[in-house]
Amino acid sequence: KQEVTQIPAALSVPEGENLVLNCSFTDSAIYNLQWFRQDPGKGLTSLLLIQSSQREQTSGRLNASLDKSSGRSTLYIAASQPGDSATYLCAVKLNQAGTALIFGKGTTLSVSS
């Protein structure tokens, strides 16, 4: 059974720091991996999607990497800002068919000014 774990559960940093969020999954047979952002009481916003054949994806100050063989992904946030404060969730999709994602519990990030 596929399980997704995110470490740390919470993280507090001062503005301007670079930081890394970690995601691990137990079964390397995934179709893709996606990082989401969730603001309190709100829905999810997709940040980056990495196909199983890819190693990384970048969008602005965000960079996500994928090492499928070791079951790990990292989300790197450069020059953090208070507006980055949110919960970050990673999710894996097991196959091309359907829309079922398996999520981790998330990392809650707080960036202080």
Next chain:
Amino acid sequence: DAGVTQSPTHLIKTRGQQVTLRCSPKSGHDTVSWYQQALGQGPQFIFQYYEEEERQRGNFPDRFSGHQFPNYSSELNVNALLLGDSALYLCASSLGGSLHFGNGTRLTVT
């Protein structure tokens, strides 16, 4: 262009009651998925609807059922509510690609 809209935003029900949650997908999207997110947890997949049929289902009991209408909107029904059903219910729509989530319905069962 409206994104995914869900109603109501908040709902309080009593144990044993039934509830219906509604979702309108993003314009042009034909697939709707439902997720349950308990407090402090990641979302869990309930089911997916496409062409008015349930196409994929997660590990949820039959008390959870759904429907998709010809205009692609969808309903999630939960019967015989339990305290453990209290959660944020998220709807996501897609058109063969990545999911777009609504802001959810917060259901509290007392």
